[in-house]
Amino acid sequence: xxxxxxxxxxxxxxxxxxxxxxELAKLGADIVLNGFGDAxxxxxxxxxxxxxxxxxxxxxxxxxxxxxxxxxxxxATIEKFGRVDILVNNAGIQFTAPVDEFPPAKWHAILDINLxxxxxxxxxxxxxxxxxxxxxxVNIASAHGLVASTHKAAYVAAKHGLxxxxxxxxxxxAGSGVTCNAICPGWVRTPLVEKQISDMAxxxxxxxxxxxxxxxxxxxxxxxxxxxEQLGGSVAFLCSAAADQITGTAISVDGGWTAR
Ligand code: NAD
Numbered sequence: 001x002x003x004x005x006x007x008x009x010x011x012x013x014x015x016x017x018x019x020x021x022x023e024l025a026k027l028g029a030d031i032v033l034n035g036f037g038d039a040x041x042x043x044x045x046x047x048x049x050x051x052x053x054x055x056x057x058x059x060x061x062x063x064x065x066x067x068x069x070x071x072x073x074x075x076a077t078i079e080k081f082g083r084v085d086i087l088v089n090n091a092g093i094q095f096t097a098p099v100d101e102f103p104p105a106k107w108h109a110i111l112d113i114n115l116x117x118x119x120x121x122x123x124x125x126x127x128x129x130x131x132x133x134x135x136x137x138v139n140i141a142s143a144h145g146l147v148a149s150t151h152k153a154a155y156v157a158a159k160h161g162l163x164x165x166x167x168x169x170x171x172x173x174a175g176s177g178v179t180c181n182a183i184c185p186g187w188v189r190t191p192l193v194e195k196q197i198s199d200m201a202x203x204x205x206x207x208x209x210x211x212x213x214x215x216x217x218x219x220x221x222x223x224x225x226x227x228x229e230q231l232g233g234s235v236a237f238l239c240s241a242a243a244d245q246i247t248g249t250a251i252s253v254d255g256g257w258t259a260r
Contacts, residue, residue: 002239003028006081008073008125010064010117011091013037013045015190016140019228020088020235025053027236032077033059035091056081064091065112070120083132084125086239089118089162090140094192096151096199110154115161122169126178135178136239139166140231141250143186143219143257159184163250170248179247183234186254187216189225222255 007024011017013035025031033046042059050057058080062073077084092114095106118139129135144152145159162182169180187193193215201211216223234253237243252258 001027001236002086005029005085005239006032006077006083007086007088008032008077008084008121009034009088009090010070010073010121011035012088013042015192016185016188016228016231017088017090018045019230019232020090020140021232022049022053023229023232023236024086024088024239025049025055025057027239028053028055029086030056030081031058032073032081033057034062034064034073036061064117065109067112067116067120070117071124074121074124078128083128085129085132085134086136086138087121087125088138088140088235089121091117092140092142092192094152094155094196096155096196098151099153102153107154111158111161114155114158115165118162118165122165122180126169126173129178130173130176133177135173135176137166137169137178137180138235138238139163139180139182141166141182141184143184143252143254145182145184145250146252146258149219166250167248174247179238179243181238181243181246181248182250183231183238184250184252184254184258185226185231186220186252186257187225188228188231190228193225219257220255221257221260224255226253226255 007029009021012021012033046057062069141162142159144156145163148156166182197211
């Protein structure tokens with residue numbers, strides 16, 4: 001379905017981004033991996049995806065907190081593969097604290113990585129997508145792009161901003177063959193959430209298992225995590241012809257979190 005297409009997935013050395021990269025590779029897209037981590041492990045991931053799916057896979061370690069580096073990632077991809085057809089803005093970080101204690105440096109880092117990186121990537125990738133009359137931009141927002149929780153001022157602000165950016169780009173590209181949508185996951189068990197489970201267990205003096213059950217019970221009515229593979233499937237759907245008229249919208253994959 002995606003043979004001959006080139007997909008960049010930011011923050012794809014781990015978690016949801018890796019699940020998305022694997023799913024797009026399975027459908028035949030060439031992949032640009034991005035994110036941090038151990039060089040040897042990343043090389044193993046890169047080779048593994050290329051071998052399993054017979055696609056070209058490269059890794060670019062551009063730092064998504066820096067606008068020029070984000071634009072450089074797009075330029076480098078065009079230089080190597082000649083095009084960017086699919087841009088998945090997924091890289092993200094979390095930090096929790098009450099708003100009056102929130103460290104300004106953390107605020108800026110979250111806004112830069114979780115929101116501004118998408119702006120820079122979209123701005124750079126869009127002209128060549130429009131020229132070819134086909135493109136898919138998928139912004140990995142969050143249930144926190146639609147509703148709030150305490151102690152997540154920067155994350156909730158950034159993710160709401162990302163949903164807003166998605167709407168504007170959806171409008172500006174309507175009818176061009178390019179679509180722009182957000183996916184809003186609820187809890188997905190990745191390193192980003194493992195840390196929140198561990199913090200909760202430590203703060204309340206409860207086990208990891210109890211903290212996991214509480215975390216789900218508080219927000220996610222299904223009481224089940226969504227998986228990186230399922231998020232990959234959601235992105236694949238948005239890349240399919242069935243989704244040609246879906247743009248500027250936010251799709252929840254949250255086990256019912258935002259239904260109540
Ligand atoms: P994760 O920590 O497993 O992965 C984050 C990825 O981003 C990693 O590859 C990491 O190296 C990369 N990254 C971090 N900072 C970067 C930077 N400055 N430059 C380049 N790459 C950087 O987290 P995850 O849970 O897979 O999260 C992926 C996205 O999904 C994030 O945007 C997150 O907000 C969102 N999300 C996650 C959940 C969840 O429950 N896990 C829920 C909703 C939304």
